Amino acid sequence: MKPLNAMTAALEPVAPLPRCAEEPVFREPWEASAFAMTVALHQRGLFTWSEWAECLGEAIRAAQAEGDPDLGDTYYRHWLLALETMVARKGVAGAALLAQRQAAWDRAAHATPHGQPILLENDPLFTRGA
Amino acid sequence: MHASDDGPHGHHHEHDHSELSDTALRVRALESVLVEKGYVEPDALDAIIETYETRIGPRNGARVVAKAWADPAFRDGLRRDATAAIASLGFGGRQGEHMVAVENTPEEHNLVVCTLCSCYPWPVLGLPPVWYKSAAYRSRAVIDPRGVLADFGVTLPEGTRLRVWDSTAEIRYLVLPMRPAGTEGWSEEALADLVTRDSMIGTGLARAPGGVAA
Numbered sequence: 001m002k003p004l005n006a007m008t009a010a011l012e013p014v015a016p017l018p019r020c021a022e023e024p025v026f027r028e029p030w031e032a033s034a035f036a037m038t039v040a041l042h043q044r045g046l047f048t049w050s051e052w053a054e055c056l057g058e059a060i061r062a063a064q065a066e067g068d069p070d071l072g073d074t075y076y077r078h079w080l081l082a083l084e085t086m087v088a089r090k091g092v093a094g095a096a097l098l099a100q101r102q103a104a105w106d107r108a109a110h111a112t113p114h115g116q117p118i119l120l121e122n123d124p125l126f127t128r129g130a
Numbered sequence: 131m132h133a134s135d136d137g138p139h140g141h142h143h144e145h146d147h148s149e150l151s152d153t154a155l156r157v158r159a160l161e162s163v164l165v166e167k168g169y170v171e172p173d174a175l176d177a178i179i180e181t182y183e184t185r186i187g188p189r190n191g192a193r194v195v196a197k198a199w200a201d202p203a204f205r206d207g208l209r210r211d212a213t214a215a216i217a218s219l220g221f222g223g224r225q226g227e228h229m230v231a232v233e234n235t236p237e238e239h240n241l242v243v244c245t246l247c248s249c250y251p252w253p254v255l256g257l258p259p260v261w262y263k264s265a266a267y268r269s270r271a272v273i274d275p276r277g278v279l280a281d282f283g284v285t286l287p288e289g290t291r292l293r294v295w296d297s298t299a300e301i302r303y304l305v306l307p308m309r310p311a312g313t314e315g316w317s318e319e320a321l322a323d324l325v326t327r328d329s330m331i332g333t334g335l336a337r338a339p340g341g342v343a344a
Binding site for chain 2: 023025026028029030032033034035036037039040041042043044046048049050052053054056057060064069070071072073075077080083084087092093097098099101102104105106109110111112113114115116118120
Protein backbone atom coordinates (compact mmCIF):
# COMPACT_ATOMS: atom_id res chain seq x y z
CA MET A 1 0.00 0.00 0.00
CA LYS A 2 1.32 3.43 -0.93
CA PRO A 3 1.90 6.01 1.79
CA LEU A 4 -1.37 7.76 2.49
CA ASN A 5 -0.01 11.30 2.11
CA ALA A 6 1.36 10.50 -1.35
CA MET A 7 -1.99 9.07 -2.29
CA THR A 8 -3.96 12.05 -1.10
CA ALA A 9 -1.48 14.51 -2.60
CA ALA A 10 -1.87 12.84 -5.97
CA LEU A 11 -5.62 13.25 -5.70
CA GLU A 12 -5.67 16.79 -4.35
CA PRO A 13 -6.79 18.50 -7.60
CA VAL A 14 -9.93 16.37 -7.73
CA ALA A 15 -12.28 16.48 -4.81
CA PRO A 16 -10.84 14.34 -2.03
CA LEU A 17 -13.07 11.82 -0.34
CA PRO A 18 -13.63 12.67 3.30
CA ARG A 19 -12.17 9.58 4.91
CA CYS A 20 -12.43 8.60 8.52
CA ALA A 21 -11.82 5.12 9.87
CA GLU A 22 -14.31 4.95 12.71
CA GLU A 23 -17.19 7.29 13.09
CA PRO A 24 -20.27 7.25 15.28
CA VAL A 25 -23.57 6.41 13.60
CA PHE A 26 -24.92 9.80 14.66
CA ARG A 27 -22.60 12.62 15.61
CA GLU A 28 -25.18 14.60 17.54
CA PRO A 29 -28.47 13.69 19.18
CA TRP A 30 -30.44 15.84 16.75
CA GLU A 31 -29.17 13.78 13.82
CA ALA A 32 -30.53 10.65 15.46
CA SER A 33 -33.88 12.34 16.14
CA ALA A 34 -34.25 13.60 12.58
CA PHE A 35 -33.41 10.14 11.26
CA ALA A 36 -35.81 8.35 13.62
CA MET A 37 -38.71 10.73 12.86
CA THR A 38 -38.30 10.09 9.16
CA VAL A 39 -38.24 6.33 9.60
CA ALA A 40 -41.31 6.47 11.86
CA LEU A 41 -43.29 8.70 9.47
CA HIS A 42 -42.42 6.46 6.54
CA GLN A 43 -43.47 3.43 8.57
CA ARG A 44 -46.88 4.90 9.23
CA GLY A 45 -47.27 5.56 5.52
CA LEU A 46 -46.99 9.34 5.36
CA PHE A 47 -44.72 9.01 2.32
CA THR A 48 -43.06 6.33 0.21
CA TRP A 49 -39.32 5.89 0.31
CA SER A 50 -39.09 7.00 -3.32
CA GLU A 51 -40.80 10.26 -2.39
CA TRP A 52 -38.34 10.63 0.45
CA ALA A 53 -35.28 9.92 -1.70
CA GLU A 54 -36.52 12.48 -4.23
CA CYS A 55 -37.10 15.10 -1.53
CA LEU A 56 -33.70 14.45 0.07
CA GLY A 57 -32.03 14.60 -3.34
CA GLU A 58 -33.67 18.00 -3.93
CA ALA A 59 -32.42 19.30 -0.59
CA ILE A 60 -28.89 18.12 -1.36
CA ARG A 61 -28.89 19.69 -4.82
CA ALA A 62 -30.26 22.96 -3.44
CA ALA A 63 -27.54 23.06 -0.76
CA GLN A 64 -24.85 22.36 -3.35
CA ALA A 65 -26.23 25.13 -5.56
CA GLU A 66 -25.89 27.48 -2.59
CA GLY A 67 -22.25 26.57 -2.15
CA ASP A 68 -22.32 23.72 0.39
CA PRO A 69 -19.11 21.74 -0.24
CA ASP A 70 -21.22 18.65 0.48
CA LEU A 71 -18.52 16.61 2.16
CA GLY A 72 -21.03 14.26 3.70
CA ASP A 73 -20.82 15.89 7.13
CA THR A 74 -23.73 18.20 6.34
CA TYR A 75 -25.85 15.24 5.27
CA TYR A 76 -28.24 15.36 8.23
CA ARG A 77 -28.72 19.10 7.71
CA HIS A 78 -30.04 18.30 4.26
CA TRP A 79 -31.99 15.44 5.77
CA LEU A 80 -33.65 17.78 8.29
CA LEU A 81 -34.54 20.31 5.62
CA ALA A 82 -36.04 17.52 3.51
CA LEU A 83 -38.05 16.31 6.49
CA GLU A 84 -39.44 19.80 7.17
CA THR A 85 -40.30 20.10 3.49
CA MET A 86 -42.01 16.73 3.44
CA VAL A 87 -44.00 17.39 6.59
CA ALA A 88 -45.21 20.69 5.11
CA ARG A 89 -45.97 19.08 1.74
CA LYS A 90 -48.10 16.44 3.42
CA GLY A 91 -50.01 19.08 5.35
CA VAL A 92 -48.82 17.87 8.75
CA ALA A 93 -47.03 21.03 9.89
CA GLY A 94 -46.20 24.17 7.94
CA ALA A 95 -43.30 26.54 8.26
CA ALA A 96 -45.26 29.05 10.39
CA LEU A 97 -46.20 26.47 13.01
CA LEU A 98 -42.66 25.15 13.15
CA ALA A 99 -41.18 28.66 13.49
CA GLN A 100 -43.57 29.42 16.35
CA ARG A 101 -42.58 26.20 18.09
CA GLN A 102 -38.87 26.88 17.57
CA ALA A 103 -39.27 30.22 19.31
CA ALA A 104 -41.04 28.48 22.20
CA TRP A 105 -38.18 25.99 22.57
CA ASP A 106 -35.67 28.83 22.46
CA ARG A 107 -37.48 30.64 25.30
CA ALA A 108 -37.73 27.36 27.19
CA ALA A 109 -33.97 26.78 26.86
CA HIS A 110 -33.18 30.26 28.13
CA ALA A 111 -35.47 29.71 31.11
CA THR A 112 -33.83 26.39 31.99
CA PRO A 113 -30.82 26.33 34.31
CA HIS A 114 -27.79 24.78 32.66
CA GLY A 115 -27.66 21.05 33.23
CA GLN A 116 -31.40 20.64 33.75
CA PRO A 117 -33.55 18.93 31.14
CA ILE A 118 -35.02 21.47 28.75
CA LEU A 119 -38.80 21.09 28.68
CA LEU A 120 -41.25 22.97 26.55
CA GLU A 121 -43.16 23.69 29.77
CA ASN A 122 -40.23 25.85 30.85
CA ASP A 123 -41.22 28.40 28.21
CA PRO A 124 -42.60 31.36 30.19
CA LEU A 125 -45.30 31.79 27.54
CA PHE A 126 -46.18 28.08 27.56
CA THR A 127 -49.84 27.13 27.60
CA ARG A 128 -50.80 23.50 27.25
CA GLY A 129 -52.31 22.66 23.91
CA ALA A 130 -51.14 25.92 22.32
CA MET B 131 -23.27 28.30 29.83
CA HIS B 132 -22.97 31.96 30.59
CA ALA B 133 -21.38 32.10 34.00
CA SER B 134 -20.49 35.70 34.71
CA ASP B 135 -18.74 37.54 37.45
CA ASP B 136 -21.16 40.30 38.04
CA GLY B 137 -19.93 43.70 39.01
CA PRO B 138 -17.61 45.23 41.53
CA HIS B 139 -18.88 43.35 44.59
CA GLY B 140 -17.08 40.30 43.39
CA HIS B 141 -19.80 37.81 44.12
CA HIS B 142 -21.06 35.44 41.51
CA HIS B 143 -24.60 35.58 40.33
CA GLU B 144 -26.05 32.51 38.75
CA HIS B 145 -26.89 33.51 35.22
CA ASP B 146 -26.36 30.05 33.80
CA HIS B 147 -29.04 28.99 31.41
CA SER B 148 -29.32 26.52 28.59
CA GLU B 149 -28.87 27.12 24.89
CA LEU B 150 -30.02 25.09 21.93
CA SER B 151 -28.49 25.49 18.49
CA ASP B 152 -30.76 26.55 15.63
CA THR B 153 -30.64 23.02 14.33
CA ALA B 154 -31.52 21.51 17.68
CA LEU B 155 -34.42 23.99 17.95
CA ARG B 156 -35.73 22.91 14.56
CA VAL B 157 -35.56 19.24 15.49
CA ARG B 158 -37.23 19.76 18.87
CA ALA B 159 -39.94 21.87 17.27
CA LEU B 160 -40.64 19.23 14.66
CA GLU B 161 -40.61 16.38 17.14
CA SER B 162 -42.88 18.07 19.66
CA VAL B 163 -45.40 18.94 16.93
CA LEU B 164 -45.34 15.42 15.49
CA VAL B 165 -45.77 13.87 18.94
CA GLU B 166 -48.68 16.18 19.79
CA LYS B 167 -50.41 15.42 16.54
CA GLY B 168 -49.95 11.72 17.13
CA TYR B 169 -47.68 11.06 14.16
CA VAL B 170 -44.76 9.71 16.19
CA GLU B 171 -44.23 8.34 19.68
CA PRO B 172 -41.11 9.19 21.69
CA ASP B 173 -40.57 5.55 22.74
CA ALA B 174 -40.74 4.39 19.14
CA LEU B 175 -38.19 7.04 18.14
CA ASP B 176 -35.84 5.89 20.90
CA ALA B 177 -36.21 2.29 19.79
CA ILE B 178 -35.34 3.21 16.19
CA ILE B 179 -32.24 5.12 17.29
CA GLU B 180 -31.09 2.30 19.55
CA THR B 181 -31.54 -0.23 16.76
CA TYR B 182 -29.36 1.69 14.34
CA GLU B 183 -26.76 2.65 16.91
CA THR B 184 -26.26 -0.82 18.33
CA ARG B 185 -27.89 -3.66 16.45
CA ILE B 186 -27.71 -2.97 12.73
CA GLY B 187 -24.36 -2.66 11.07
CA PRO B 188 -21.82 -4.21 8.70
CA ARG B 189 -21.40 -7.27 10.97
CA ASN B 190 -24.76 -8.42 9.57
CA GLY B 191 -23.52 -8.16 6.00
CA ALA B 192 -20.28 -9.90 6.95
CA ARG B 193 -22.29 -12.90 8.12
CA VAL B 194 -24.14 -12.98 4.80
CA VAL B 195 -20.89 -12.87 2.84
CA ALA B 196 -19.20 -15.48 5.03
CA LYS B 197 -22.11 -17.85 4.58
CA ALA B 198 -22.05 -17.29 0.83
CA TRP B 199 -18.35 -18.19 0.80
CA ALA B 200 -18.84 -21.30 2.91
CA ASP B 201 -22.12 -22.58 1.50
CA PRO B 202 -22.49 -22.78 -2.30
CA ALA B 203 -26.24 -23.39 -2.08
CA PHE B 204 -26.66 -20.22 -0.03
CA ARG B 205 -24.52 -18.30 -2.50
CA ASP B 206 -26.68 -19.45 -5.41
CA GLY B 207 -29.78 -18.43 -3.49
CA LEU B 208 -28.22 -15.06 -2.67
CA ARG B 209 -27.51 -14.39 -6.33
CA ARG B 210 -31.01 -15.47 -7.35
CA ASP B 211 -32.99 -13.68 -4.66
CA ALA B 212 -30.80 -11.71 -2.30
CA THR B 213 -33.72 -10.36 -0.27
CA ALA B 214 -34.93 -13.86 0.60
CA ALA B 215 -31.45 -15.25 1.26
CA ILE B 216 -30.59 -12.34 3.55
CA ALA B 217 -33.95 -12.63 5.32
CA SER B 218 -33.22 -16.33 5.97
CA LEU B 219 -30.39 -15.15 8.26
CA GLY B 220 -32.78 -12.85 10.08
CA PHE B 221 -31.78 -9.60 8.41
CA GLY B 222 -34.46 -7.61 6.66
CA GLY B 223 -36.76 -4.66 6.89
CA ARG B 224 -36.24 -1.01 6.14
CA GLN B 225 -34.17 -0.28 3.06
CA GLY B 226 -33.51 -3.95 2.51
CA GLU B 227 -36.78 -4.81 0.83
CA HIS B 228 -35.25 -5.27 -2.62
CA MET B 229 -31.68 -6.43 -2.32
CA VAL B 230 -29.41 -7.48 -5.16
CA ALA B 231 -26.07 -9.19 -4.52
CA VAL B 232 -23.34 -8.53 -7.08
CA GLU B 233 -20.43 -10.92 -6.99
CA ASN B 234 -16.80 -9.95 -7.48
CA THR B 235 -14.75 -12.31 -9.65
CA PRO B 236 -11.25 -12.13 -11.12
CA GLU B 237 -12.93 -10.77 -14.26
CA GLU B 238 -15.26 -8.23 -12.67
CA HIS B 239 -15.24 -5.90 -9.67
CA ASN B 240 -18.40 -4.18 -8.46
CA LEU B 241 -18.73 -0.77 -6.85
CA VAL B 242 -21.91 0.67 -5.32
CA VAL B 243 -22.91 4.33 -5.11
CA CYS B 244 -26.09 6.36 -4.78
CA THR B 245 -25.76 9.37 -7.01
CA LEU B 246 -29.10 10.89 -5.98
CA CYS B 247 -28.81 10.89 -2.21
CA SER B 248 -27.36 8.04 -0.19
CA CYS B 249 -29.52 4.97 -0.63
CA TYR B 250 -27.79 2.16 1.22
CA PRO B 251 -28.72 -1.37 2.34
CA TRP B 252 -29.37 -0.64 6.02
CA PRO B 253 -30.21 -4.18 7.22
CA VAL B 254 -26.82 -5.55 6.16
CA LEU B 255 -24.53 -2.51 6.37
CA GLY B 256 -26.17 -0.14 8.85
CA LEU B 257 -26.15 3.56 8.00
CA PRO B 258 -23.66 4.86 5.42
CA PRO B 259 -20.28 6.37 6.33
CA VAL B 260 -19.69 10.07 5.76
CA TRP B 261 -17.65 9.60 2.58
CA TYR B 262 -20.46 7.60 0.96
CA LYS B 263 -22.70 10.64 1.44
CA SER B 264 -20.20 13.14 0.04
CA ALA B 265 -20.60 14.83 -3.33
CA ALA B 266 -17.07 13.73 -4.20
CA TYR B 267 -17.92 10.05 -3.89
CA ARG B 268 -21.35 10.36 -5.47
CA SER B 269 -19.91 11.93 -8.61
CA ARG B 270 -16.44 10.41 -8.82
CA ALA B 271 -17.66 6.82 -8.37
CA VAL B 272 -19.36 7.26 -11.74
CA ILE B 273 -16.85 9.48 -13.57
CA ASP B 274 -13.62 7.97 -12.26
CA PRO B 275 -14.27 4.73 -10.36
CA ARG B 276 -10.67 3.52 -10.71
CA GLY B 277 -9.48 6.79 -9.19
CA VAL B 278 -11.87 6.26 -6.28
CA LEU B 279 -10.53 2.75 -5.75
CA ALA B 280 -6.98 4.12 -5.81
CA ASP B 281 -8.04 6.61 -3.14
CA PHE B 282 -9.03 3.63 -1.02
CA GLY B 283 -5.73 1.91 -1.74
CA VAL B 284 -7.28 -0.66 -4.07
CA THR B 285 -5.66 -1.46 -7.40
CA LEU B 286 -7.42 -4.00 -9.57
CA PRO B 287 -5.47 -6.39 -11.78
CA GLU B 288 -5.22 -5.38 -15.44
CA GLY B 289 -8.17 -6.75 -17.29
CA THR B 290 -10.59 -6.74 -14.36
CA ARG B 291 -13.73 -4.93 -15.48
CA LEU B 292 -15.26 -2.44 -13.10
CA ARG B 293 -19.03 -2.15 -12.84
CA VAL B 294 -20.69 0.68 -10.97
CA TRP B 295 -24.17 0.16 -9.54
CA ASP B 296 -26.30 3.18 -8.75
CA SER B 297 -28.61 2.42 -5.83
CA THR B 298 -32.12 3.74 -5.88
CA ALA B 299 -34.92 4.03 -3.37
CA GLU B 300 -36.12 0.65 -4.67
CA ILE B 301 -32.99 -1.42 -5.25
CA ARG B 302 -30.03 -1.80 -2.89
CA TYR B 303 -26.85 -3.60 -3.79
CA LEU B 304 -24.55 -5.71 -1.67
CA VAL B 305 -21.14 -6.53 -3.09
CA LEU B 306 -20.05 -10.10 -2.52
CA PRO B 307 -16.27 -9.73 -2.31
CA MET B 308 -13.89 -12.47 -3.42
CA ARG B 309 -12.96 -14.99 -0.77
CA PRO B 310 -9.33 -14.54 0.24
CA ALA B 311 -6.93 -17.33 -0.62
CA GLY B 312 -5.71 -19.51 2.21
CA THR B 313 -9.03 -19.70 4.03
CA GLU B 314 -10.07 -23.19 2.96
CA GLY B 315 -11.96 -24.97 5.68
CA TRP B 316 -12.44 -21.84 7.80
CA SER B 317 -15.60 -21.51 9.86
CA GLU B 318 -18.21 -18.92 8.90
CA GLU B 319 -17.38 -17.00 12.08
CA ALA B 320 -13.70 -16.80 11.18
CA LEU B 321 -14.51 -15.87 7.59
CA ALA B 322 -16.87 -13.10 8.72
CA ASP B 323 -13.96 -11.40 10.48
CA LEU B 324 -12.29 -10.94 7.10
CA VAL B 325 -15.27 -9.11 5.62
CA THR B 326 -14.99 -5.34 5.91
CA ARG B 327 -17.74 -2.81 5.37
CA ASP B 328 -15.88 -1.29 2.43
CA SER B 329 -15.49 -4.70 0.79
CA MET B 330 -19.29 -4.94 0.67
CA ILE B 331 -19.56 -1.51 -0.98
CA GLY B 332 -16.77 -2.31 -3.40
CA THR B 333 -14.31 0.34 -2.20
CA GLY B 334 -12.28 -2.35 -0.48
CA LEU B 335 -11.35 -6.01 -0.62
CA ALA B 336 -11.82 -8.65 2.03
CA ARG B 337 -8.89 -8.97 4.43
CA ALA B 338 -6.38 -11.71 3.80
CA PRO B 339 -5.66 -14.11 6.65
CA GLY B 340 -3.15 -12.28 8.79
CA GLY B 341 -4.89 -8.94 8.60
CA VAL B 342 -3.85 -7.13 5.43
CA ALA B 343 -6.27 -6.45 2.58
CA ALA B 344 -6.15 -9.27 0.06
